[in-house]
Amino acid sequence: MTAASAPHAPVGRGTIRTLTAREMPLLRAHLLRLDAESRRDRFNGAIDERFIESYAERCLADGTVVVAYVEDEQVLAAAELHQPDTSYDGLPEIAFSVEHHVRRKGLGSILFRRLITEAEGRGYERLRITTGYSNEAMRALAQKFGARLTFRQGETTGTIDLTPLALPTFGGRSMNRGASLKSIEAA
Numbered sequence: 001m002t003a004a005s006a007p008h009a010p011v012g013r014g015t016i017r018t019l020t021a022r023e024m025p026l027l028r029a030h031l032l033r034l035d036a037e038s039r040r041d042r043f044n045g046a047i048d049e050r051f052i053e054s055y056a057e058r059c060l061a062d063g064t065v066v067v068a069y070v071e072d073e074q075v076l077a078a079a080e081l082h083q084p085d086t087s088y089d090g091l092p093e094i095a096f097s098v099e100h101h102v103r104r105k106g107l108g109s110i111l112f113r114r115l116i117t118e119a120e121g122r123g124y125e126r127l128r129i130t131t132g133y134s135n136e137a138m139r140a141l142a143q144k145f146g147a148r149l150t151f152r153q154g155e156t157t158g159t160i161d162l163t164p165l166a167l168p169t170f171g172g173r174s175m176n177r178g179a180s181l182k183s184i185e186a187a
């Protein structure tokens with residue numbers, strides 16, 4: 001079993017799926033439920049509710065793909081794939097948020113894998129992740145999937161290359177339908 005295998009039991013009775021446009025308010029509610037530290041880790045700084053509300057509206061307007069863990073009509077965890085044309089350098093950005101009470105159960109890993117599949121389906125060859133330098137959880141999660149993050153001016157930035165080569169596995173299966181993640185530094 002590799003580092004990208006899934007040792008955890010299933011999280012609960014929810015489902016993992018891509019949100020429809022109508023469901024995007026669930027993303028906003030999820031982000032608003034994050035505590036201050038999680039918001040800081042997610043957005044690389046202190047942010048208020050107005051920021052989250054306009055951020056969620058932007059995600060709906062600009063076609064951000066959101067893969068989410070949904071339980072009882074609530075998004076408890078989300079992975080975002082931002083379109084390349086919303087990025088300053090044309091690199092699609094990915095981001096993750098898992099509510100506290102469902103962390104360390106493998107959700108982040110499952111969402112990471114699903115997002116890679118989404119990105120691959122869109123023909124993206126590289127993805128970027130950005131987080132704060134002290135975010136050990138995100139660093140560990142990214143490294144689990146082969147992304148090496150580097151520090152620069154308080155931020156940690158990593159680029160994931162999606163290549164049709166060999167491969168971390170996940171739960172005994174190929175992690176990315178035969179594609180691998182190769183880490184490179186980016187900052």
Ligand SMILES: CC(C)(COP(=O)(O)OP(=O)(O)OC[C@H]1O[C@@H](n2cnc3c(N)ncnc32)[C@H](O)[C@@H]1OP(=O)(O)O)[C@@H](O)C(=O)NCCC(=O)NCCS
Nearest residue numbers: 041095096097098103104105106107108109137138140141
């Ligand atoms: C980062 C985050 C998404 C991880 O979600 P998660 O569901 O807990 O992740 P997983 O359970 O799949 O854990 C994956 C790996 O990350 C590592 N990890 C998770 N939390 C960790 C922590 N607090 N400290 C150290 N490593 C940690 C572990 O190595 C774990 O591997 P394991 O399966 O061998 O235990 C979650 O902590 C989070 O939402 N944080 C706040 C928002 C944020 O920081 N987003 C990232 C910026 S885009």
